[in-house]
Amino acid sequence: MGTILKERKQQVFRKGEDAFAMACERNSAAGSISQRACVFCGSRVVLYPIADALHVVHGPIGCAAYTWDIRGALSSGPELHRMSFSTDLQERDVIYGGEKKLYHALCELIDMHSPKAAFAYATCITGIIGDDIDAVCRQVEAVKNIPVLAVHSEGFNGTKRDGYRAACEAIFKIVGTKTPPEVNKYSINILGDFNIAGETWIIRDYYKKMGVKVVATITGDGRIADIQQAHTASLNVVQCSGSMLHLAKLMEAKYNIPFIRVSYIGIEDTSEALLEVARFFKDEAMIQRTLCLAAEATHKTMSLVKKYRPGLAGKRAAVYVGGAFKAFSLIKALRMLGMEVVVVGSQTGQADDYKRLRSMCDEGTVILDDSNPVELAAFSLEKKVDIFIGGVKERPLAYKLGIAFCDHNHERKNALAGYEGMENFIKEVYASIMSPVWKLFR
Amino acid sequence: MLLRHTPKEITPRAALTINPAKTCQPIGAIYASLGIHKCLPHSHGAQGCCAYHRSALTRHYKEPIMASTSSFTEGSSVFGGQANLLQALNNIFTIYNPDIVAIHTTCLSETIGDDVPQIISKAYEEGKIPKDKVVISTSTPSYVGSHITGFSNMVKSMAMQLGGGSSCKKDQINIIPGWVEPADMREIKRLCREMGLNTIMFPDTSGVVDSPQTGKFNMYPQGGVRLDEMQRIGDSEATIALGKFTSQAAAEALDAKYKVPCEILDLPIGLRATDRFINTLRPHSRLKVPESINYERGRLVDMITDMQQYLAGKRVALFGDPDQLISLSEFLVDLDMRPVYVITGTRGKKFLRHMQEILGEAVPEAKVQHAKDAFLLHQWIKNEPVDLLIGNSYGKYIARDEDIPFVRYGFPITDRVGHTYFPSVGYQGGSQLLERILGVLLDRQDRDAPEEGFELVM
Known part of the structure; x- marks a missing residue:
């Protein structure tokens, strides 16, 4: 073999x-036995953290059941995203089409939960039977007066990356649909962090200390109204380039918003990310503040690195x-x-x-x-x-x-992003490597 | 948490499921296939299904779960998946070298109309399946039935396609255990052994999804029913099928094909269901029921006797799979508890009939529904609370919101261990289950007791 x-x-x-x-x-x-998932999975994981939106999976029950609250994307407010909504397609729907069912599902749920927007996800089966989910979304939008967005996440239609792309396109439709009373020059959107174990909050806090306003977090702890105003930010800061790069490019083309690619994993990359943002604004005071923040946090985290490094x-x-x-x-x-x-x-x-x-x-x-x-x-x-x-x-x-x-x-159960995240990472890696369990069976 | 998103007022819902109490067929087929020794489950469809099923089973069993996929692309969705499946079989036998491949379909391959048995024949003809290797298949469209249906379908296909017989009856019986945990399958085998019976159990996931830590990764662990055993199931004296929803189809098909008479029982969860199981085994055994089993029963009854005052009249809500709910409800009635709300996501009128027999007189106020969801259960509870909730890990939202003692039972359990190691079937399993129920009820009483009423002896 x-x-x-x-x-x-x-x-x-x-x-x-x-x-x-x-x-x-x-x-x-x-x-x-690939470890890969599908297009639907890509779209679902990217959009799921938007907590005040309705996420309706248009397909047989499995697609909704397997994605029910499996990703620890935290919300500081509403938690509608942690529920599982499905049109639960049956054989007769596959034969006669599921559009009506989707229409009624969306209407019933919007009445019940008053979400700020609704996402309707296509699955393998709705792609094959040819349900026109765009048309259904338009009809519901006309009646319910909230954005209703079709997500073209037919499972077989590519890989998870294509699902990210479909999600970006759905989000892009609502960007620019609301304008805030005032626009801050020193403002960014955080793209590609999903607030797993509260990571978006950690990053947001760094920017706050630097004096940078975060317009929208897309999608960690995400809110529809913030995304609608995301076009007013001066810069898109993109993490996890695979998932959100497409949105950044769309926003650059339409709204002239430049983007940078960063990572908040590890001390070096976190410092580099924050400094790059500060340098973008060409504000000396901000750069100084950021240097201080990075130096202070690095110093603290490095003491932990020094403590654990000999063992690791x-x-x-x-x-x-x-x-x-x-x-x-x-x-x-x-x-x-x-x-x-x-x-x-x-x-x-x-x-x-x-x-x-x-x-x-x-x-x-x-x-x-x-x-x-x-x-x-x-x-x-x-x-x-x-x-x-x-x-x-x-x-x-x-x-x-x-x-x-x-x-x-x-x-992940502990935040792994930023300086705090690095500290958690070190402790987690150390604890697992040093666990006495490995000696119990050798 | 989810509290604010679940309105108390129940409005009719025509077109949707919220917080499902079921999932789709293929995962049941995979779980059943894992109960065959050296079998690789194969998903004929797009990649995501297989990834989701493996992840879901991994979360529940905390074991590496192996299954391959035909990896459909847009092209295969238009032109059919034959080429993918032929290539897949070739690759599987080249690299993963299982003895058996158990193929199940998905909504995608079903809808485009792939004829899997025909593709398998072609694979045999083209020599893509090595000699001594076997490929079986079952049809599991995700838009029909539930995970329970998929399990039942694969068990039936297993019996029909792997089964064999010589028309010479042997001193053995078949046991079809239903969708239960590996520990339950092990316990059922133990009870049969104590009764002095030779059994063939299929599927048998014990030793597959609960394999010991050895520092070695075996793609095919030691457990699972073996092909040579399956080839003798037609010679058995009888088949005892546990759980109508998961085991009846296979048992009846075996009866029709090999004239092996079958008896369909409830899952042996709780006192009376275990009594019926042991009584059914008895005529096949030359032994009397051994004292050891009588003692196990006696200890369970003793425990119920000792703790009756803490159980009497307690209102219980349950959700999960039909076979489990039927036996659990009967057990709860025996414990003098009141299963007032029972919901399964799986469709089945016979579930309602059976529950009516169990609860009709004993708990006339009980509400029982099939093809419904955990959201409705939550709404019922909001309207009139219960003292205990029993269900899979998704019950934890309801339990937290409504502050209800909660016993995890069913599939999936993603946040505790024990369900795969300790049985809930048989008398000993009943004792374990009762201990868990009492544990959460008494913990709650302790938590809520005023200081002067906080009791040492309970």
Whole structure:
């Protein structure tokens, strides 16, 4: 039994040993136990944190059931996003069409919950039977006087990235539909943070201290009214480039708002992100404030790094994430702890991402696109990995291999962004690697 | 939390489900397939379904859950998924090397009309399936029935497509355990062993989704019914099928095909359902019911006797799957508790009839619904509260909002452990369940007691 499917030979590389040409951005090999999800999943995770909107899944029950409050995206106010709404399509709907059902579902729910907007998600089945969800959304919008947005997230129609794109397009329709009484020159939108474990709040707080007004957080702790005014911000600060870059580009084209790509994972990247924003505004006082903030926070976090580094130095990590951008930051953050990343990969990275990953990695590091449990297990063992950093499906795999684990996906329970996040990350990584459980069965 | 989003007033809803008490067919098919030794479940559809099912099962079992997918693209959705499935089978046997692949469909492949059995025949003809390897399939359109239907369909396909017989009866019985936890399957096997019976249980997820920590990752853990066992199920004296909704279809099909008479019982959860199970085993055994089992029963009855005052008249709301709800409700009645609200998301008139038999006289005020959701249950509770809620982890929202003691039971349980390790079937399982019910009720009494009424002895 081999480990790598023939079709996947060009999606697995070792730095230094192969001619590197990652064949990414392609469909998964049929039969593979891919860790990837679908278009619908991409749209759902991106839009879900908008807490005062209605999210109606137009499809059979599963699509709604499996996405019911599984992502710890926190809200400081309404929590409508934590409910599960589905048209629960039945056989007769598949035969006769589900448009009427969607219309009534939207109307009934809008009457019941008075949301600020509604999103209607297409699924595989509504795509196949050809329901015109755009038309239904227009009809409901005309009657109910709130934005009703069709999300073209037919599951089979690409990968999760295409779902991000569909979500961005839905959001973009409401950007610019409201203008605030006053517009602040020193203002930004935070794009691509989803407030998992309260991370948006941490980042927002940094900007507040810097003197930057945050117009909209898209979509962590998101609100419809803020998104409607997002066009008044001076800058879009985009994290998790895979999910929100498209929206930033749309807003740049239509509203002339420039964007920068940042990451809030790790000390270096967080400082760099904040400083880049401060420099954008060319305000010397703000730059000074930011330098102070970064220096103070770095100093505090570094004392923790120094405390834990002796224990962690030399430990080997595997990193497998959704989009590749996060992997860059994780490599830097782990290096700061004296750790080495020996396996790294993503579900939906792009060619440029992999080139950059390669340039950051040490010789011999295994680099993977759209991997699967058999490969992940084999490389983790071969590379003698001490900790795996990944998501829900990787956790029990790592544990079964006797490898420590840190969730850097939806199921993280501690904020991992910003300086505080780095502190949590260090403690979590340390606790898992040092757990006495690993000695109980060897 | 969700409180403010659930209005007390119940308005008719024609077109939607809120906070479902069910999910879709394929995940049931995957869970059933995992109960076959060295079997890789395969999802014939787009990638997301399989990712969601694996994630959901992983959250519940905290185990690596393996399943492959045909990875439909837009092209396959237009031209059909035959090419994907043929390639998938080739890849699966090349790399993952299972003995058996159990294919289930999705709403996508069903709607575009893929003929999976025909594609499998083609794969055999083209030599894409190695000798000694087996591929079975079942149809699980997500827009029909629920996860329970998908489980039942796969169990039936398993019996029909893996099953075999020699027309020579053997001293053995088949047990179809229904959708229960691995610990329950292990407990049912233990009870059968104590009764001196040879059994073939299918599916059997014990030892698959509760495998021990060894520091080694086995893609195919030790558990699961084996192919050679399945090939003997037609020779069994009888089939005992537990749970009408999950096991009846397979049992009746076996009866029709191999003339193996079947008895359909409720899941052996609680006292009387376990009594019926043991009584059904008895004629197949040459032994008397061993004292050990009588003692287990006696201890459960003793526990009920000792604690009756804390149970009497307590109002209980339950939601979950029909087979479980039927037996649980009967058990609660035996405990002198009142299951006043019972909701399943799965459709089935026979569920209502069966519940009427259990609750009609004992709890005439009970409201029982099928094909409904947890949102309605929450509204009922808001209108007239209960003392205890029993349901899967999604019940925690209602329990918190309404401040109700809560026992987690069903699928999925995503926020506690124990459900996979400790059985709830049999007399011992009944004792465990009762201990949990009493635990939350007495904890609540302690929490709410004024200082002078805070009792050491309860």
